[in-house]
Amino acid sequence: MTIADASNPLSNPTIAEKKLFDRCRAMRATNSRTSAFGLFAETGLPHRRMEQWKWTDIRAALTNLETPSIDLAKQTVEVPEGACVLIFDGVAWKLPETLPEGVSAHRQSDATPLKTIEGLPLGQLTASMTGQDSSSDFVSIEISGKVDQPIFLDFASAPAETAFARLAFNILPDCSVRLIEAHSGNAAFSSTLIEFRLQSGASVDRTFVQRASTAQSVGITATAVLGEKASFVQTALGFGAKVCRVETHVRFEGAEAHAELNSAYLAGDDHHIDFTSHVTHAAPSCTTRQLTKGAVSKGGRGVFQGKFLVPRSIGQFTDADMQHQALLLEDGAEVFAKPELEIYADDVECAHGNTSGQLDEAALFYMRQRGIPAVEARALLTEAFIVEALQTAHEAVRDQMIDEARNFLRAEG
Amino acid sequence: MRSMLNLQNLHATVGEGDEAKPIINGLSLEVPAGEIHAIMGPNGAGKSTLSYVLTGREGYEVTEGSATLEGEDLLSMEPEERAAKGLFLSFQYPIEIPGVPVMTFVRTAMNAQRKLRGEDEISAPEFIKKAREVGAALNIDAEMLKRPLNVGFSGGEKKRLEIFQMMMLEPRFAILDETDSGLDIDALKTVADGVNVLRRSDRGMLVITHYQRLLDYIRPDRVHVLAKGRIVASGGPDLALRLEKEGYDGVLGEPA
Ligand SMILES: Nc1ncnc2c1ncn2[C@@H]1O[C@H](COP(=O)(O)OP(=O)(O)OP(=O)(O)O)[C@@H](O)[C@H]1O
Numbered sequence: 001m002t003i004a005d006a007s008n009p010l011s012n013p014t015i016a017e018k019k020l021f022d023r024c025r026a027m028r029a030t031n032s033r034t035s036a037f038g039l040f041a042e043t044g045l046p047h048r049r050m051e052q053w054k055w056t057d058i059r060a061a062l063t064n065l066e067t068p069s070i071d072l073a074k075q076t077v078e079v080p081e082g083a084c085v086l087i088f089d090g091v092a093w094k095l096p097e098t099l100p101e102g103v104s105a106h107r108q109s110d111a112t113p114l115k116t117i118e119g120l121p122l123g124q125l126t127a128s129m130t131g132q133d134s135s136s137d138f139v140s141i142e143i144s145g146k147v148d149q150p151i152f153l154d155f156a157s158a159p160a161e162t163a164f165a166r167l168a169f170n171i172l173p174d175c176s177v178r179l180i181e182a183h184s185g186n187a188a189f190s191s192t193l194i195e196f197r198l199q200s201g202a203s204v205d206r207t208f209v210q211r212a213s214t215a216q217s218v219g220i221t222a223t224a225v226l227g228e229k230a231s232f233v234q235t236a237l238g239f240g241a242k243v244c245r246v247e248t249h250v251r252f253e254g255a256e257a258h259a260e261l262n263s264a265y266l267a268g269d270d271h272h273i274d275f276t277s278h279v280t281h282a283a284p285s286c287t288t289r290q291l292t293k294g295a296v297s298k299g300g301r302g303v304f305q306g307k308f309l310v311p312r313s314i315g316q317f318t319d320a321d322m323q324h325q326a327l328l329l330e331d332g333a334e335v336f337a338k339p340e341l342e343i344y345a346d347d348v349e350c351a352h353g354n355t356s357g358q359l360d361e362a363a364l365f366y367m368r369q370r371g372i373p374a375v376e377a378r379a380l381l382t383e384a385f386i387v388e389a390l391q392t393a394h395e396a397v398r399d400q401m402i403d404e405a406r407n408f409l410r411a412e413g
Numbered sequence: 414m415r416s417m418l419n420l421q422n423l424h425a426t427v428g429e430g431d432e433a434k435p436i437i438n439g440l441s442l443e444v445p446a447g448e449i450h451a452i453m454g455p456n457g458a459g460k461s462t463l464s465y466v467l468t469g470r471e472g473y474e475v476t477e478g479s480a481t482l483e484g485e486d487l488l489s490m491e492p493e494e495r496a497a498k499g500l501f502l503s504f505q506y507p508i509e510i511p512g513v514p515v516m517t518f519v520r521t522a523m524n525a526q527r528k529l530r531g532e533d534e535i536s537a538p539e540f541i542k543k544a545r546e547v548g549a550a551l552n553i554d555a556e557m558l559k560r561p562l563n564v565g566f567s568g569g570e571k572k573r574l575e576i577f578q579m580m581m582l583e584p585r586f587a588i589l590d591e592t593d594s595g596l597d598i599d600a601l602k603t604v605a606d607g608v609n610v611l612r613r614s615d616r617g618m619l620v621i622t623h624y625q626r627l628l629d630y631i632r633p634d635r636v637h638v639l640a641k642g643r644i645v646a647s648g649g650p651d652l653a654l655r656l657e658k659e660g661y662d663g664v665l666g667e668p669a
Pocket residue numbers: 427428434436454455456457458459460461462463505
């Protein structure tokens with residue numbers, strides 16, 4: 001299929017979709033772009049009639065694409081001292097003149113779309129909109145050492161209709177990298193795709209904060225493929241947007257690998273935040289630990305969709321745990337959750353838990369009896385609840401993340 | 414003698430709307446500054462309800478009467494304002510506060526009270542010094558003060574932590590709701606010593622208990638019997654002894 005063929009497969013494209021089709025048609029066609037866009041064009045922007053998107057309707061949120069009028073300074077985290085900073089301005093990646101030892105970066109013209117983005121419409125859209133001759137950069141980074149210096153990825157796009165950012169990390173055997181990301185750009189629609197390939201014994205530690213206004217829609221998609229004894233640890237704090245989807249796909253391909261997915265979300269009025277993840281245990285004796293904690297105030301909406309897939313025989317001796325706990329801070333707060341365990345192997349240990357509830361009135365009264373005003377008592381209890389999911393965050397920004405959460409809760413109360 | 418806590422013809426209900434149930438039925442009580450009064454009474458008499466009414470818990474509604482602390486109307490204040498005025502309740506069933514270490518909790522409470530009173534915050538070294546001293550006096554392990562408040566604590570440990578908080582916050586008026594139940598013999602003595610340390614001419618206390626034993630250590634100035642939501646008998650310390658011997662039926666002359 002050519003891009004021209006794919007230009008209008010939808011019977012009723014929205015203004016935003018038409019713009020995206022036009023933009024793609026104007027770019028040089030390459031095989032991978034054509035196929036990535038073709039896959040995207042089959043569905044268009046993800047919408048509520050697609051099972052995986054029933055609670056997060058990007059198409060409805062993005063009916064038209066208008067550049068937000070104001071440049072909002074959105075507090076996320078500050079660059080820790082000594083970090084290597086990569087800035088994405090909405091079009092291009094600005095790389096530092098010298099990269100730390102063990103890090104090399106290349107601008108890519110075109111990369112073969114990885115199998116791992118199949119079925120990820122935002123991933124496919126981002127893949128087709130990045131690379132040479134297109135509106136934005138695609139950078140691939142190879143890690144060939146144990147890199148201690150944190151790499152700070154600053155997604156700081158200027159006000160624009162769209163911002164598509166794409167990175168690919170290849171972590172060589174026994175090498176490691178630690179990333180800190182601030183997702184606080186100003187595009188009406190920003191979509192980020194990061195692909196990680198962890199070779200045997202490699203490790204990635206990723207911490208990020210997402211913050212956006214209710215004039216913005218955000219997608220943050222990551223895929224990680226893990227070789228033997230590799231380790232992928234991700235810690236996220238999300239405040240949502242008009243709609244925000246954080247999607248993480250982990251696939252174990254070598255034995256005894258380990259993944260940790262910890263997320264905290266705080267959604268205020270008119271903010272929507274969705275944490276979706278999919279972990280495939282396609283190798284024996286791998287472990288997954290997943291903890292998602294959220295708090296939602298009036299008019300906010302939180303979504304958790306988690307899935308563990310353990311195929312027959314190759315998934316033997318899987319040990320996986322998925323927990324989602326949400327607090328509805330006020331009437332009019334919404335949380336939707338769908339934890340799924342799909343297990344075909346027989347010798348596995350898989351557990352999951354899913355709760356949502358309100359702050360304990362007895363605890364609130366107890367705190368007020370000791371002199372702590374109601375607003376502060378609520379914030380303190382909520383913060384204590386949320387913080388558990390931030391324990392694995394990079395130590396250089398963990399306290400900042402907790403402060404951000406606290407400030408949000410004080411302001412909400 | 415100046416009356417510190419003054420309750421006049423207090424009536425209160427528990428529960429919302431149609432479910433509201435009268436529990437306090439015309440209760441009058443005065444505790445002068447510098448005195449400790451004990452309240453005894455059968456299960457379900459309304460002792461804990463009284464403590465919640467005075468501290469302003471939601472769902473406890475005063476339908477008649479008045480309650481003042483040092484002449485100020487308690488009933489029109491928020492719970493935290495009452496606390497800042499110096500009202501402290503040692504809970505019959507202390508609540509678990511997950512994720513908030515004891516030290517953080519007490520310091521937050523102390524500074525919140527100071528802020529409400531327009532005072533400066535306590536400095537970190539000053540706070541730690543005080544916590545160490547009080548902890549040592551109550552035989553509380555320093556490790557325990559780092560754990561989330563009351564989470565996984567034994568019944569007796571929770572009660573000891575209530576007294577720890579009381580001694581840290583130095584309230585003007587304290588209500589101890591069955592602080593003695595759940596304490597072992599040695600802990601009872603330690604806790605009573607703590608309470609006696611706080612005995613002062615400008616401080617008052619109301620000690621709710623079922624057992625004479627606590628009153629051996631904390632000598633009350635007066636003993637009251639609360640039954641069916643009212644004070645039905647009052648007397649000196651010997652009233653507690655009589656209750657222990659004769660039971661409520663014996664003392665009150667009718668089934669309570
Ligand atoms: N939320 C409530 N709804 C209905 N009834 C209640 C509620 N709370 C308390 N009560 C009732 O009020 C009465 C008084 O209870 P309260 O806890 O004050 O008793 P108490 O004197 O402290 O007893 P104890 O010695 O057992 O601690 C009891 O009959 C109790 O069942």
